[in-house]
Amino acid sequence: MSQDRTIFMAEMSVVLRPDILRTTLGSCVGVALLDEHTGAMGLAHVMLPKADAKGGTISTPAKFADTAVPALLKEMGIISADAHRRVRAKIAGGANMFSKIVQNGGILQIGEQNIKAVREVLAHFKIPVVAAAVGGSKGRLLLLDPTNRKTFVSCLGDKPTEL
Amino acid sequence: MPDFLSSTELNSLGVFADRAADNCSAAFSKWLGRSVGVSTDKVEVVPFSRLIAGTGNADESAVALCMNVEEGIQGTILLMMSERDALDLVDMLLGRAAEAQRTLGELERSALAETINIVGCAYLNSLASNAGLRVTPGPPVVIHDLVQSVLESILADQAQYQDSAVDIHMRFTNAGRVLGWKLVFLPRFDSLKRVLP
Numbered sequence: 001m002s003q004d005r006t007i008f009m010a011e012m013s014v015v016l017r018p019d020i021l022r023t024t025l026g027s028c029v030g031v032a033l034l035d036e037h038t039g040a041m042g043l044a045h046v047m048l049p050k051a052d053a054k055g056g057t058i059s060t061p062a063k064f065a066d067t068a069v070p071a072l073l074k075e076m077g078i079i080s081a082d083a084h085r086r087v088r089a090k091i092a093g094g095a096n097m098f099s100k101i102v103q104n105g106g107i108l109q110i111g112e113q114n115i116k117a118v119r120e121v122l123a124h125f126k127i128p129v130v131a132a133a134v135g136g137s138k139g140r141l142l143l144l145d146p147t148n149r150k151t152f153v154s155c156l157g158d159k160p161t162e163l
Numbered sequence: 164m165p166d167f168l169s170s171t172e173l174n175s176l177g178v179f180a181d182r183a184a185d186n187c188s189a190a191f192s193k194w195l196g197r198s199v200g201v202s203t204d205k206v207e208v209v210p211f212s213r214l215i216a217g218t219g220n221a222d223e224s225a226v227a228l229c230m231n232v233e234e235g236i237q238g239t240i241l242l243m244m245s246e247r248d249a250l251d252l253v254d255m256l257l258g259r260a261a262e263a264q265r266t267l268g269e270l271e272r273s274a275l276a277e278t279i280n281i282v283g284c285a286y287l288n289s290l291a292s293n294a295g296l297r298v299t300p301g302p303p304v305v306i307h308d309l310v311q312s313v314l315e316s317i318l319a320d321q322a323q324y325q326d327s328a329v330d331i332h333m334r335f336t337n338a339g340r341v342l343g344w345k346l347v348f349l350p351r352f353d354s355l356k357r358v359l360p
Binding site for chain 2: 008009010011022024025026027028047048059060063095097098110111138139140141156157
């Protein structure tokens with residue numbers, strides 16, 4: 001029997017078929033990694049670009065783009081040097097939900113910064129981003145289904161489409 | 164529970180929150196032209212993930228009336244409700260027949276924005292007055308989207324400084340009936356300390 005697991009802010013998880021992972025995103029970015037060797041899929045719900053924005057120890061590595069990707073690779077049992085050979089990434093989220101009131105690069109425009117940071121970290125590990133649904137002003141639902149190795153995304157009122 | 168607030172501070176906050184709820188109730192009743200009770204449902208420090216779970220199903224849609232506060236007490240106050248409840252509220256505010264208008268157009272959004280302006284300021288000014296402060300709210304915003312999408316976009320600001328949120332939930336009643344609205348104030352810990360003894 002399959003489990004449908006929801007990932008909340010600053011959390012991450014890895015699943016094999018027949019389980020399903022899902023998360024709901026606003027300004028956060030969902031980083032979905034597929035291990036093409038095992039079929040495992042991992043998901044991190046990234047809230048902020050860099051861990052050093054807060055300082056101190058990192059008890060929730062999935063919270064930051066720069067710590068989420070290596071932590072998720074570790075959780076998937078993949079060493080960094082192998083990542084570019086077997087891992088593909090899809091990303092979603094990074095919306096600016098408060099576009100009408102936020103100006104001058106304020107923190108509530110964090111979505112764009114999250115997208116940029118996630119792309120940079122994935123590039124650092126040479127992990128290709130094969131699909132993305134990012135930016136805009138609407139929240140998104142992201143669903144990972146390792147059974148068919150597919151990822152789906154939808155906005156409020158829309159039908160899920162394959163990412 | 165994280166030790167950002169001592170149990171004494173949390174109790175004091177509860178007392179202040181009750182007073183603020185009374186103030187909010189008076190302002191809301193005047194704005195609506197009918198008696199609406201506002202009372203504190205809970206005051207607690209919760210991890211972000213628990214806050215989402217306590218505010219509604221993450222995947223459900225909601226209409227969120229939000230207002231950011233930059234001076235006095237920093238944080239965000241938001242009134243969340245279903246789209247149907249939001250439209251019912253608009254009908255009440257505009258004196259229209261029930262279900263006369265079933266879409267959130269500019270007029271409806273404007274009425275809802277003014278609602279959080281009035282309700283939010285009444286609540287926050289009461290809270291801030293305990294320390295002789297006065298809040299300076301930003302412009303109100305009305306968003307119709309997924310519950311978690313809205314909350315996490317607000318919490319991204321606080322996530323720079325903390326891993327948990329002070330969650331102050333208020334409950335609304337009208338003629339003995341509990342309304343499905345949720346007024347949530349998410350202050351930043353550091354600014355909240357300024358109003359606590």
